[in-house]
Amino acid sequence: MDSNPWGCWMKNCSVLVALLCVVTAGAGIKRAQTATDKPVVVRLDPALDELLSSDAPLQVVKSGLGFTEGLTWVQKSKVGYLLFSDIPANVIDKMTPDGTVSVFLEESGYRGPWNGYTMVHVGHVSNNGKDPKDPLFQQFNMIGSNGLTLDPQGRLLICTSSARTVDRIENNGKRVVLADRFDGKKLNGPNDIVVKKDGAIIFTDGFTWQLKEKDPSTELDHEGIYMIKDGKVTWAIQDIASPNGLAFSPDEKYLYANGSSHNYIRRYDVQPDDTFTNSTLLIDLSADKAPGITDGMRVDAKGNIWSSGPGGIWIISPEGKHLGTILVPEKVANLSFGDADYKSVYIGARTSIYKIRANVSGNHY
Numbered sequence: 001m002d003s004n005p006w007g008c009w010m011k012n013c014s015v016l017v018a019l020l021c022v023v024t025a026g027a028g029i030k031r032a033q034t035a036t037d038k039p040v041v042v043r044l045d046p047a048l049d050e051l052l053s054s055d056a057p058l059q060v061v062k063s064g065l066g067f068t069e070g071l072t073w074v075q076k077s078k079v080g081y082l083l084f085s086d087i088p089a090n091v092i093d094k095m096t097p098d099g100t101v102s103v104f105l106e107e108s109g110y111r112g113p114w115n116g117y118t119m120v121h122v123g124h125v126s127n128n129g130k131d132p133k134d135p136l137f138q139q140f141n142m143i144g145s146n147g148l149t150l151d152p153q154g155r156l157l158i159c160t161s162s163a164r165t166v167d168r169i170e171n172n173g174k175r176v177v178l179a180d181r182f183d184g185k186k187l188n189g190p191n192d193i194v195v196k197k198d199g200a201i202i203f204t205d206g207f208t209w210q211l212k213e214k215d216p217s218t219e220l221d222h223e224g225i226y227m228i229k230d231g232k233v234t235w236a237i238q239d240i241a242s243p244n245g246l247a248f249s250p251d252e253k254y255l256y257a258n259g260s261s262h263n264y265i266r267r268y269d270v271q272p273d274d275t276f277t278n279s280t281l282l283i284d285l286s287a288d289k290a291p292g293i294t295d296g297m298r299v300d301a302k303g304n305i306w307s308s309g310p311g312g313i314w315i316i317s318p319e320g321k322h323l324g325t326i327l328v329p330e331k332v333a334n335l336s337f338g339d340a341d342y343k344s345v346y347i348g349a350r351t352s353i354y355k356i357r358a359n360v361s362g363n364h365y
Helices: 005-034 046-050 116-123
Strands: 039-045 059-062 066-074 079-086 091-095 101-106 124-127 141-144 147-148 158-159 165-167 175-179 190-195 201-205 224-229 232-237 245-248 255-258 264-270 274-284 297-299 305-309 313-318 322-327 333-340 343-351 352-357
Touching: 039 046, 046 322, 066 147, 066 158, 066 343, 066 352, 079 147, 079 333, 147 190, 158 190, 175 224, 190 245, 201 245, 224 245, 232 274, 245 297, 245 305, 264 305, 297 333, 305 333, 313 343
Parallel strands: 066 333
Antiparallel strands: 039 322, 059 352, 066 079, 079 091, 091 101, 124 141, 147 158, 158 165, 165 175, 190 201, 201 224, 224 232, 245 255, 255 264, 264 274, 297 305, 305 313, 313 322, 333 343, 343 352
16 A cells, blocks of 8 residues: 555546547547648638638548549438449449448449450549659549449449449349440430439440540430430430539429539529420539539538639539639548538549538528
């Protein structure tokens, strides 16, 4: 027994304080790894406050991936998870809110034949977004799936890009091809996809193999936006160069589509027969020379468009006004509203999945 109880108490207290300092320091290290320290929200209009707080932190949920795309939140009762394409890995991954990642679907894009020609030319070459002089710079073939979404029955729809098909995973797990041709000719490379509540499927199609329109296997001489309805594929929109991202307004009166080669978003009136009219330039982002292009888009419950663009995620009013930007350290490809309340914005940016909390819920189709 210690002859000095007070000294013993002080010694134990010192140990506890030291342990507390270690734990606190460890927590600080973890926070530094999972969240950005600088303000990331650029507020350009007071209307942004209703949608997103200016001091909202951007969290890194998962890093070390290849090239993330096609983010889609799946909510089943109280359980939810994020699905996304890792294109060079040729998989669709499943991520729980704590950042745990597992493979949901192997060979999500190209599935063969694996012959000499396709092994060289399938997909296209991209990189992890780092400077070519950076020792961590990596370059790879993009052979996996791209855009993903859910149909009204909760089935997963997949744009394969490199396999040039639109697929669906049935409720029994079977994978079926919904479209691989237009007018008898092979599609070039489905990219992004949305579904109306009536089941009409809209997808963008562009040149995705390395030789693009000069590839001997190319059959269609154009890029376009197509619709699958009643088993038939039609060329729905023809006035966008390099069509990429798609999104419906909450009431489905408008379809938004963007072109990545010119960094703009167009709006179309949706007719009762699911055709599109009155093509209008909603916003031109090309004046901003920060890294990034118009690619993935989502729409919140109030009708605002959240789109990838120069510098990160642009938040745009239904009238086409730029309300603010979420600055992201990597080039952004796509995003999805998620978590049970659909107020978390998950952002796919090259090698990482980020997350930021919004003040408004979003549409998840």
